[in-house]
Amino acid sequence: MKSKLKRAVSLVLAAGVMLSTAGCWDRIEINERIFVLGLAIDKFEPGKDVQAGEDGAEQQEEGSKQPEESPRNRLVVSIVFPNVGLLKGEGAIVSEDAKFAVSTVGPNIFEAVRQFNTRLNGNIFFGHVKAILLGEALVKDEELLMEVLDGLEREQEISRNVDVAVVKGKAKDALFIKPLVEPIVGTYIEKIFRQRKTGRFYPKNFGKVVTSIRETGGAVLPRLVVGEKEYNIAGGCLVKDRKFRAWLGELEVRAIQWLENMAGEDVISVNVNGVSVPFELTELKRRKEIWRDDAGDVNLHIILECEGNIEGYILAVDQDLMNEAFIQQVERAVEREMVAQCTGVMDKFQNEFQLDVWGIGNHIRKFRPEIWEDVKDNWQEAFTELSVDISACVKVRRVGVIK
Amino acid sequence: MNDQEKITSNQLMAIMLSTIIGIGILTLPRTVTEAAGPDGWMLVLAGGVVAIILSVVISRLGLMFPGKTVVEYSGDIITKPLGFIFSLGFFTYYVLFCAFEARVFAEVTKQFLLDRTPSEAIIITMLLGAAYLARQDIATVGRVGEMLVPVFILPSILFLLPGIPEMDLTNLLPFMRTSPGKLLTGFGTIVTSYLGFEALLLFQPFMARPRDAAKAMTVALSAIILIYVLAVVTAVAMFGVVEIQQLIWPTFSVYRVIEIPGAFIENIHGVVMALWVVAVYTTLAVFFFAAVTILGRILALKEYSFTALPLALLIYFLALVPNNVSQVYNYLDAFSLYLGIPFGFVLPAVLYIIARVRGMGKEGGNGREKQAKKSG
Numbered sequence A: 001m002k003s004k005l006k007r008a009v010s011l012v013l014a015a016g017v018m019l020s021t022a023g024c025w026d027r028i029e030i031n032e033r034i035f036v037l038g039l040a041i042d043k044f045e046p047g048k049d050v051q052a053g054e055d056g057a058e059q060q061e062e063g064s065k066q067p068e069e070s071p072r073n074r075l076v077v078s079i080v081f082p083n084v085g086l087l088k089g090e091g092a093i094v095s096e097d098a099k100f101a102v103s104t105v106g107p108n109i110f111e112a113v114r115q116f117n118t119r120l121n122g123n124i125f126f127g128h129v130k131a132i133l134l135g136e137a138l139v140k141d142e143e144l145l146m147e148v149l150d151g152l153e154r155e156q157e158i159s160r161n162v163d164v165a166v167v168k169g170k171a172k173d174a175l176f177i178k179p180l181v182e183p184i185v186g187t188y189i190e191k192i193f194r195q196r197k198t199g200r201f202y203p204k205n206f207g208k209v210v211t212s213i214r215e216t217g218g219a220v221l222p223r224l225v226v227g228e229k230e231y232n233i234a235g236g237c238l239v240k241d242r243k244f245r246a247w248l249g250e251l252e253v254r255a256i257q258w259l260e261n262m263a264g265e266d267v268i269s270v271n272v273n274g275v276s277v278p279f280e281l282t283e284l285k286r287r288k289e290i291w292r293d294d295a296g297d298v299n300l301h302i303i304l305e306c307e308g309n310i311e312g313y314i315l316a317v318d319q320d321l322m323n324e325a326f327i328q329q330v331e332r333a334v335e336r337e338m339v340a341q342c343t344g345v346m347d348k349f350q351n352e353f354q355l356d357v358w359g360i361g362n363h364i365r366k367f368r369p370e371i372w373e374d375v376k377d378n379w380q381e382a383f384t385e386l387s388v389d390i391s392a393c394v395k396v397r398r399v400g401v402i403k
Numbered sequence B: 001m002n003d004q005e006k007i008t009s010n011q012l013m014a015i016m017l018s019t020i021i022g023i024g025i026l027t028l029p030r031t032v033t034e035a036a037g038p039d040g041w042m043l044v045l046a047g048g049v050v051a052i053i054l055s056v057v058i059s060r061l062g063l064m065f066p067g068k069t070v071v072e073y074s075g076d077i078i079t080k081p082l083g084f085i086f087s088l089g090f091f092t093y094y095v096l097f098c099a100f101e102a103r104v105f106a107e108v109t110k111q112f113l114l115d116r117t118p119s120e121a122i123i124i125t126m127l128l129g130a131a132y133l134a135r136q137d138i139a140t141v142g143r144v145g146e147m148l149v150p151v152f153i154l155p156s157i158l159f160l161l162p163g164i165p166e167m168d169l170t171n172l173l174p175f176m177r178t179s180p181g182k183l184l185t186g187f188g189t190i191v192t193s194y195l196g197f198e199a200l201l202l203f204q205p206f207m208a209r210p211r212d213a214a215k216a217m218t219v220a221l222s223a224i225i226l227i228y229v230l231a232v233v234t235a236v237a238m239f240g241v242v243e244i245q246q247l248i249w250p251t252f253s254v255y256r257v258i259e260i261p262g263a264f265i266e267n268i269h270g271v272v273m274a275l276w277v278v279a280v281y282t283t284l285a286v287f288f289f290a291a292v293t294i295l296g297r298i299l300a301l302k303e304y305s306f307t308a309l310p311l312a313l314l315i316y317f318l319a320l321v322p323n324n325v326s327q328v329y330n331y332l333d334a335f336s337l338y339l340g341i342p343f344g345f346v347l348p349a350v351l352y353i354i355a356r357v358r359g360m361g362k363e364g365g366n367g368r369e370k371q372a373k374k375s376g
Helices: A002-021 A084-088 A107-115 A142-152 A172-177 A186-195 A208-217 A250-259 A326-352 A360-367 A369-385 B009-020 B024-064 B068-079 B080-112 B119-133 B136-160 B161-166 B178-196 B197-206 B210-246 B250-256 B271-296 B305-319 B324-357 B361-374
Strands: A033-034 A038-043 A075-082 A099-106 A123-125 A131-134 A165-167 A218-226 A229-241 A242-247 A265-273 A273-294 A296-310 A387-398
Touching: A033 A075, A038 A172, A038 A186, A075 A107, A075 A172, A075 A208, A084 B080, A099 A107, A099 A172, A099 A186, A107 A123, A107 A142, A131 A142, A131 A172, A142 A208, A142 B305, A142 B361, A165 A172, A165 A186, A165 B024, A165 B197, A172 A218, A186 A229, A208 A218, A208 A360, A208 B210, A218 A242, A242 A326, A242 B178, A250 A273, A250 B161, A265 A326, A273 A326, A273 A360, A296 A326, A296 A369, A326 A369, A326 A387, A326 B009, A326 B324, A360 A369, B009 B136, B009 B161, B009 B197, B009 B210, B009 B271, B024 B068, B024 B136, B024 B210, B024 B250, B024 B324, B068 B080, B068 B161, B068 B324, B080 B119, B080 B197, B080 B271, B080 B305, B119 B136, B119 B305, B136 B210, B161 B197, B161 B210, B161 B361, B178 B210, B178 B324, B197 B210, B197 B271, B197 B324, B210 B250, B250 B271, B271 B305
Parallel strands: A033 A123, A038 A131, A131 A165, A165 A218, A296 A387
Antiparallel strands: A038 A075, A075 A099, A218 A229, A229 A242, A265 A273, A273 A296
């Protein structure tokens, strides 16, 4: 009897303790959260903020009045988040837009986000951010860019895996358009990044970008151009010495990736016998050889080993692709094309930008530490003086289903 | 201690695994990389070997004085007053260690998981949980260790697998290019990540077969070396030697990068965080238990579990002393250097040497043989 009472008392006590101590300060119901999917950061440029995205223009500017010029207004921060109510199918009460985008002005990202707290009814959560967009003017401003990158890396909610792109023009505009295929901007950008069917932009996640800036002093970020109802992510934006250095073309960005041992399955068109032959690159392996010649100069030999398919030729009876001599002709032509593009890019980075964006210095440090000892103190100069030789070895594997 | 239950050597291994792996593993990849660049993992290996050697010395020492903990036999070896001072220092060391453990736990939990929960609440709940275990006897601690060690070690290692494509093992190159001088200076800070093994000074007499202690310690420490090397290698492979030095807790950052493809929970760092809570809990509880035991034995109390709660209060206030995360780690460095290395590495060796010189070893040696015959 007594033990039963004891047991009952201890049970009540245990339940009481659990109920009273399990209260959690950090409990947030999922529907109280605002899941930010895209984050766009621009430099605040007074007078230039009047134009806005076509749709949702009314719901964006801070309090509908034009933000004035003041030392406090340095950044324009915009976020986009999905309409969770609509996705859940809660019908009538919720607004019909699939996503909401808002924008505000503030001295830094964090204060700007607090501005949103005065306007939005949920708890702004950055754990699911899929894309970070940086505006052109921001990237051109050394101080602001480094501030923003540090803030984003320091914030633990934002994953290091999130995709980054530099927007030509205003990053804010990207969040306010209604894309044709996928209404939610963040996921849309993420999906473009994930497909890996093209080498025309260089997908780099945020962690890789900051690592690259720390290790090599620069990074190539994808360039995003905002259209009416879609984006175009192509080409690149070169950041060097803590700020914007140059825009890079699509083919240049592709060649940069070839030299870095990664590229999407892209198509290279070469001219063989007066016909343009599309060659699909399916595999690429890059080898680096570094040695010192008799004069003491450091030499770098980059060998690209590629595999791929011929995608098309010309409809004819007398000419077929099941011909080894012809295939070899195509292979040589592709090799020439690739080497030419890579050499061009390498030359540009050695002489014009003077930036070792591939981490060749790192490679030397890892694999040829004895050479690194001599060059590490003035690597930037040594990089420009590096004699680089690029060669390619292309193998055509398949030609499609007709001869 | 005869009324206490005894622990098996498996339980000792579990206690050691759960004790030594605590707050240190979070910062370890950064500290070793700062010290030795890509060769950091070798420092970890070397530090572990030193810890193994010292734990063998401690177990020898324990065998010389069967049935006694360091609190008693330090008095025998270096006279009563000095032994008392030693024990008091040892006690302070554990109390401070508990305070650091609790504070770092609070800092990391607040940063990654519960950013609105007050540090005080995090520390109090952790300390109460640890105090509860510290009131029990050693066998309970051993069983808890046995239960919890697989819980936090196995999943943490499994969760690394999806991250393999993100890793670049060439980041560990060049091999053996760090200057020996740099390695030596780094070594001092690395050995402290193995602190916790010196608890053997207290636990050996509670073993059913104290002779097995050395073997159990070697196995446990070898496993810890493997886990530490794994943590360092994965973090360096993922971030490279430059970036890793910017990350305060690189071991967590590794899990921030890893995504399990297609899984419901995309980011696993929350899960890993929860597992780490278990690891910290076991560390804190064992140190707490050690502090309670030393205090009880210094005061020669028959029943000393009642000291746990007042001690929890003391640890709580100590844990709140540092002002910010930077100060926490500065104090922790000073603590490791001025208390950790003496109590973990120097003093046990000194005690052993003095005991040998004073010829106490022979007596102990005989006792060991007698015991061996008995148990054989």
